Amino acid sequence: MAIFESVIFQRMRKSVGNITTYEAGGKQVLRQNPLQRKDKKSEPQLKHRDRMRTLKKICGYAIALSTVGFCTTSRKTAWNRFVQANLMREGVGRGLAEPADWLDLRFAGGPLHAPLMTAEVDWEQRTVTFRWERQADRPNCLGDDRLFGIVVDIDKREVMLEELGRRGESGEATFPFVQEGDGRHWVAYGFAQNAGGTRASDSVSLALWEKE
Amino acid sequence: MAEIDFGVEGGVSGKLGNFVLYRVGGKTYLRRRPRRREGAATEKQVRQQSKMAGAMVMHRFVKECELREVFAAWSREVGARSGYNLFLSKNMNAFGEEDYVDYGLLTLAGGSLQLSNELAVTDMADRRLGFAWVDNTSGETARGDDRMLAAVITDDEPYRVLMPEERTGRRQDGQGCVVLPEGEWQTAHVYVFFGAAEGGKYSPGVYFRIEKPLMD
Numbered sequence: 001m002a003i004f005e006s007v008i009f010q011r012m013r014k015s016v017g018n019i020t021t022y023e024a025g026g027k028q029v030l031r032q033n034p035l036q037r038k039d040k041k042s043e044p045q046l047k048h049r050d051r052m053r054t055l056k057k058i059c060g061y062a063i064a065l066s067t068v069g070f071c072t073t074s075r076k077t078a079w080n081r082f083v084q085a086n087l088m089r090e091g092v093g094r095g096l097a098e099p100a101d102w103l104d105l106r107f108a109g110g111p112l113h114a115p116l117m118t119a120e121v122d123w124e125q126r127t128v129t130f131r132w133e134r135q136a137d138r139p140n141c142l143g144d145d146r147l148f149g150i151v152v153d154i155d156k157r158e159v160m161l162e163e164l165g166r167r168g169e170s171g172e173a174t175f176p177f178v179q180e181g182d183g184r185h186w187v188a189y190g191f192a193q194n195a196g197g198t199r200a201s202d203s204v205s206l207a208l209w210e211k212e
Numbered sequence: 213m214a215e216i217d218f219g220v221e222g223g224v225s226g227k228l229g230n231f232v233l234y235r236v237g238g239k240t241y242l243r244r245r246p247r248r249r250e251g252a253a254t255e256k257q258v259r260q261q262s263k264m265a266g267a268m269v270m271h272r273f274v275k276e277c278e279l280r281e282v283f284a285a286w287s288r289e290v291g292a293r294s295g296y297n298l299f300l301s302k303n304m305n306a307f308g309e310e311d312y313v314d315y316g317l318l319t320l321a322g323g324s325l326q327l328s329n330e331l332a333v334t335d336m337a338d339r340r341l342g343f344a345w346v347d348n349t350s351g352e353t354a355r356g357d358d359r360m361l362a363a364v365i366t367d368d369e370p371y372r373v374l375m376p377e378e379r380t381g382r383r384q385d386g387q388g389c390v391v392l393p394e395g396e397w398q399t400a401h402v403y404v405f406f407g408a409a410e411g412g413k414y415s416p417g418v419y420f421r422i423e424k425p426l427m428d
Contacts, residue, residue: 136371137273137372
């Protein structure tokens with residue numbers, strides 16, 4: 001590794017051939033690329049990689065949900081929080097191989113109290129109905145908290161996120177659900193977010209459906 | 213933290229390098245900008261946050277009823293910054309972790325008006341709760357036409373404070389009643405106090421714990 005000060009090569013970065021240069025601590029650093037990647041393939045490391053790989057597979061729509069569920073506009077922050085909430089979950093350890101493993105996932109997280117919700121599917125009408133109960137006001141559980149419902153098509157890897165209503169009043173909301181050509185398994189979740197959109201509850205798994 | 217006197221107007225606030233200038237309660241302060249908090253909150257911090265959160269939730273209801281005026285008037289009398297500040301300072305310690313509320317510690321009224329003597333619950337019929345007291349009318353701080361007022365919290369809504377509209381009783385009457393709210397509650401926490409007929413002055417309150425089965 002070489003450190004040099006040059007008038008010409010200021011703020012130079014990236015690689016040329018097998019030489020990489022970058023700026024660190026206000027100084028220009030030059031180093032050779034590693035010739036061989038060191039890779040300790042210990043069992044915990046491999047398991048960790050499998051878990052990350054599993055989460056990465058659902059990254060596309062997980063991110064779209066997580067920006068709402070983890071209360072951030074940054075996709076990077078949302079991804080970090082999603083990984084933090086799910087990496088060590090049992091279902092992720094199994095690679096989400098079974099549809100039931102999806103019940104273990106969290107698409108939202110935070111200090112708010114979880115909402116009291118249920119979800120029901122009507123195969124004839126092709127609709128999903130979310131119902132929620134009013135909860136008394138207390139810290140981290142206020143009447144003006146917004147409630148959200150999520151339905152994930154496990155096979156097609158598609159997602160539906162709907163705002164349902166407020167925590168301060170019981171209610172129900174119905175949305176169009178399964179279409180021709182959709183997958184066979186769906187899982188529904190619900191979570192709450194405060195009125196300011198700055199804090200959320202952990203998402204709760206509501207139901208797992210298999211197409212009849 | 214430094215306190216700065218900028219004269220009569222003193223209207224300065226904002227950021228200055230690594231420092232912040234701000235005004236609170238008519239004074240201007242200079243302090244270092246906050247650093248990002250690292251690590252989890254300590255046990256003490258969590259306890260303090262719980263107290264604050266509980267008090268804040270209850271204050272949402274306080275400001276929606278006549279108690280807002282009670283605390284505003286009381287804060288003017290004692291020179292507090294606002295009714296909100298006074299409510300927090302009087303009630304923070306009544307709240308704890310996991311939604312704990314010590315209703316006996318709550319202070320929902322106060323001021324320069326006198327409380328009647330020997331205030332007590334006399335009877336309960338349906339939701340109507342009767343009170344009696346000894347008339348202590350004696351002048352400006354205890355007038356005969358002072359109204360009996362009551363704030364109520366029920367256990368099915370542990371943070372919701374309300375002041376029932378249906379109530380009767382003046383200081384000179386020596387008795388009064390209040391109609392408790394409907395609902396699934398089993399225990400009601402009732403805070404009785406007096407207010408001047410024209411408003412603006414209130415007395416401290418007395419706490420009563422009422423169990424519903426006694427009313428049947």
